[in-house]
Amino acid sequence: MKAKLTFLSVLLLVLLCAPAFAQYATPPAADAGPAAAEPVNVGNKFCPISGKPIGTMGETKVVEYKGKAYNLCCPMCEKDFNADPEKYIKILEETK
Numbered sequence: 001m002k003a004k005l006t007f008l009s010v011l012l013l014v015l016l017c018a019p020a021f022a023q024y025a026t027p028p029a030a031d032a033g034p035a036a037a038e039p040v041n042v043g044n045k046f047c048p049i050s051g052k053p054i055g056t057m058g059e060t061k062v063v064e065y066k067g068k069a070y071n072l073c074c075p076m077c078e079k080d081f082n083a084d085p086e087k088y089i090k091i092l093e094e095t096k
Contacts, residue, residue, distance in 0.1 A: 039069040046095065047073035048088035049080045065089070 041062070045054055050073050054060055057073040064070075065085045070092070072081060081088050 037067065039064045039067050041069040041071070042092065044071050044092050046092075047071070047077055048091040048095075049073070049077040 046052065047054060047057070048070070050057070052073045054071045054073055059075060061072040061075045061078050062069050063072060063078055063081055063085075065081075070081065070085075070089070072078060
């Protein structure tokens with residue numbers, strides 16, 4: 001009788017605590033929500049900061065802004081682009 005009472009007590013404790021531990025369970029991949037979309041590369045051939053062709057100044061730097069990827073001639077131009085991206089995007093749009 002004592003064994004049955006102990007078993008029922010443990011079972012009741014597990015059932016009462018289960019919802020508290022459910023938050024730590026890993027959700028299935030299908031419930032993870034939509035994956036982050038890859039930025040669309042605008043394919044610019046000239047750097048909006050220096051005006052130089054992409055690929056002529058060494059390693060090309062790609063920066064992302066509002067879901068789009070912009071090519072810069074070198075990593076040094078990233079600071080200027082990040083300071084005022086709208087200005088440089090406008091330059092790119094005007095040169096198309």
